[in-house]
Amino acid sequence: MTRALPTHPDPGDSPAGRSAPVDRLALLARAQAAFADVASTADPEAPVPGCGEWRVADVVLHLARVHWWAAGMAVGVVLRTENPDRPRDAESLDRIYRWAARHLHATLAETGPDSPALTLDGRGVAAYWWRRQLHETLIHLDDVATAAGTPAPTFATEVWADTVDEVVSVLGPARQARGAAALITSPVEIVATDTGDRWVVGDGDAGATVRGTSRDVALLLWNRIDLSSPGLEVSGDPSAVDALLEAGLTS
Structure with a gap:
């Protein structure tokens, strides 16, 4: 798998690439806040097109778990857990997701982009998770916005x-x-x-x-x-x- 033109280099590829993690961490915080706000307005049992049989509650619980797991990977620890299916009330879901989002963001900010980390393709640096979690959140933000019947918040092209x-x-x-x-x-x-x-x-x-x-x-x-x-x-x-x-x- 190759890329025709180099775009958005990873940290360390170039001087421009080294600035990318800072932008991605700020963008992650914005995407997390938007996800929490949009998800809190949706019916927890509303179906989510594009996610099979999942409902909004399943997406929220999944992303909260992924944030928690990714925070562990960013510091070299594999935390094993299955996607939970409870709780499913809006207030609890909002509280759980916002906690997980804060935990991930604080962990990434504290470790810094160049700290050794576990990644999906082996060992790397924590900046990998700045990028991976930004895009995971961005896609699921679109999911819950679609389920809620509201336009997803706009992000730059x-x-x-x-x-x-x-x-x-x-x-x-x-x-x-x-x-x-x-x-x-x-x-x-x-x-x-x-x-x-x-x-x-x-x-x-x-x-x-x-x-x-x-x-x-x-x-x-x-x-x-x-x-x-x-x-x-x-x-x-x-x-x-x-x-x-x-x-x-x-x-």
Whole structure:
């Protein structure tokens, strides 16, 4: 899996890359606050399109657990727990999520971006979780906003482009390495029309291209929208795009 153009480098790649974790930590705090606010207005038992049989309560409990687990990974500790299914009342859900969000943010701020950490692809630095949890929260923010029937808070196009980049260059390869995602044998080019960023997923020349805003492309890769979305355009071999979306690059 390769990227056609380098965008949003990770810490240490360049002077610009070293400033990225600071921005991502601030963006994470903003996304967490927005998630908590939107989730608190939704019916806990409202269905969440794009998340199978999950309800809003399940998404809130899941993200709270992931924040807690990621805080452990950021300091080199593997905390094992299953997704809880209780409590499910709005007040308790709000309290649990806000606690987990504060715990994660405080842990990441205290450890700093360059501290040794466990990551999904082995050992790395804590800045990995600044990025991973930002995009995890951003996707689930869109989930609960959709369930609540309210527009999701707006984030810059560059943030959504970074969501795409994380799938293509970090999350997807990590899932492929452990056998959770299929290798891409028919390369696909992805173009974010609002930022000009371009990626090629798979090795070799792309036989198909998907174009759309960075947000639409990110939601497509995360299986929140499909190719029928009016904001997306596909050219070339459609079976290559179908294979990409069915490969399991995201959970």
